[in-house]
Amino acid sequence: MAADAARCGTTDAWIAHAVTGALSGAFWIGVAGLAFALASAWLSASPALSALPLLVALAQLWLLLRVAIDRRLFDALAASADRDGQADLAGLDGALTGLGWITPDRAGRPLRERARGAMRLVRASALLAALQLCLSLLILLLR
Template identity: 45%
Template structure:
């Protein structure tokens, strides 16, 4: 596969992180409402507050990865659109990232396969955090009613 198609495909995959981010935002909001509901409707229970806090922490952590994935998606898209002068653009990108403190100077001359692999690793981390949020939400939905009877 040519480098411009790899960049375009990677950018397209990374843009899927936006859907993950929207799902996570909903689950984070659910966690906040769950925590507030513990104080408004009933006396605060440790199970509900723990779930709520965990959903909020996972949501904020996911938001960090979502920002990084979106940044990479924009960069890959920009570079794919101008792939004919990729070596010069790669050097300019490395210089800009180093000047802004976003990349150490010694990480500059990496091959594109390594850069693509790193960007997809960020997307996987984001997806794992969203999966953890979904799993925690499902556990709360299934176990929540049983825990109110238990104590």
């Protein structure tokens, strides 16, 4: 029984560390997408053509904020799992509920479910960066 608990804690730590790494990568992907948006706006000959990349950039900024917050939270979960053998999900839920960032019915989710949610942010970041790249290339071709 103790071996199962120790293995679960080790697994929690590794999950949290892996998600932290993925979120770090998503941050840089988002920064690249913002760079593409600025390039599109600079290359664009008309304000109407530069509006779409700038609107997508607003979504990217929101996503970058979420990625930065989640990265710090998963980093703290990894540290608690490394230290105590288990990620402090109850403490995290208490803080997020207290801030009004989650409703009480979302508390108590397992770490794997939270990791899947964070990975959706990573995929969304990559998708928006790819969209920005396509818009930059399209504007360059239409120039």
